[in-house]
Amino acid sequence: MRITGTPAGTAARLEHAVGYHASRTHLLGQLAPLALAAADRGEPVALAVTGDTEAALRAELGPDVALHALAPPTDAGSGQTVALQLGRQLRELTRGAGPVTLLSEHRSELDGPDGSFWTELDAAVNVALSELPVRMTCFYPEMPLHLCVLDGARENHPLVLVDGELRHNPLHRPPRDVLAGHPVAPPLLLGVPDLTVGFQSWELQEVRSAVRGIAGAAGFTDDRVDDVVLAVNEVATNAVEHGGPQAELQVWATGGGLVCEVHDAGELTDPLPGLTSPHPSEPRGRGLWIARQVCDLLHVWSDDRGTHVRVRAAP
Template structure:
């Protein structure tokens, strides 16, 4: 797999706004002028909204009318907010490259992704602020005025530099930098898995053993050789970080599942950056690439910390 790092200095970078709606009708009434203004001005418009909202907008436009439909997230049990942000950044980089234009992006909250407390959305928006920072994207995230979890509204107010009120953008006085937000609400641990097929303690001199163990697991899961090489590279980058910047000793856990392989790297070190590897490193910077590369190569990558240290879970399908 070829990993590309594209940055653009030609346009204004990420403009990230929150907006609130009372009902589906109110939501569509707010979204439609944004879509029409973008399309009339020649700006591509991309939607990540509920199917009912998408259908209502298309009816008003008499079809897709040039709309771009983004992939929908699987939710907090399938992927974390940081994983979705990394995936969305890849998707939008490709669109910017393909269209040669800035983008308008409209997101809609859906309660299906709330999880137990709504913190999925706080992590997602904080991660968006890092992963999309260099992209020429104007993104408006719509939330209900009365969601099930208060954290959803609190997170929306903390994460968005701008507020969109009936099409007008205003400064948000409650906005915090993403790392401040995640200091208050750290990225959660993922769902627990059963006993691993392999548990391998390692240090800097055992990285070859890590690579071999991951390769064996991938090949046993019928992963093609080229794909296996990509995933081995991803796990090696994270494992190297663990022993270089975390603790002298770390641990690899591997699960082989019906749809691929899951690897976890654990070390006892602390993590200064709560969401590493979300922003593409500058081409002139030789360091800080490991986790970013791993995020590009894995289907999902989630980083979290607790009182035992720093943990990274990577999931890869064949």
């Protein structure tokens, strides 16, 4: 197999490619040469694959090729959040070390009800990892259970691996255009909330007080209470500034912490907000970025009723 592409040492930004496999043997036959080529360039090789695939790859390559297994997603309900988790891990590998090769594998158990998780994830990766020196190749089965998995894969990747060669993908589209045709799915419904607060712009203090009270009652430490209040305040402020004068907060206290949703009637113009850090010179646009940093999950979606943001935080 011949591996071509950007020469060693010149990957200043994300290079996002897709490959397809007809069988497990076919998959391993493509992963191993990519890992060997990266090792020859002196690049770390990161893996976001199943345990079985990792074990087979390590057995084939032997101890001379160092492989870094990334932590699996903590929540497959939000491709946006998973993309940020990948970014945090890859920043540790790229820090002072130059480019990193990342090999990723589709996992059907993360599909959700319709497979749209993968389309959202790849689109979010194109935003959240855009400035990282990462050569990422995502492998998908030629016949997945949900055909929309392939639709998203074809449109989200600027490069496609064909017979060991990276080629430009003529079907590639910008991530926000992809999600305009494949909207982000709403998360699973949670039932009747423990707290509902309607608010307008001058009532944000009531929002902060309500969240502080329920977080404290749920056993959050003082520092963690501050985190949750900060995150919800940023989301709520964004809702009344951009979504209309009236918004609503709903809160669920669960065994794993708090889930907070903010709903407004505005139109969602950016399906992937807050995935990149605003430039220090930008006075605004930090709210959702800050909220994503302090919470375990932040998921944004829209429907005919408006824009919705779910935040989840553990104690």
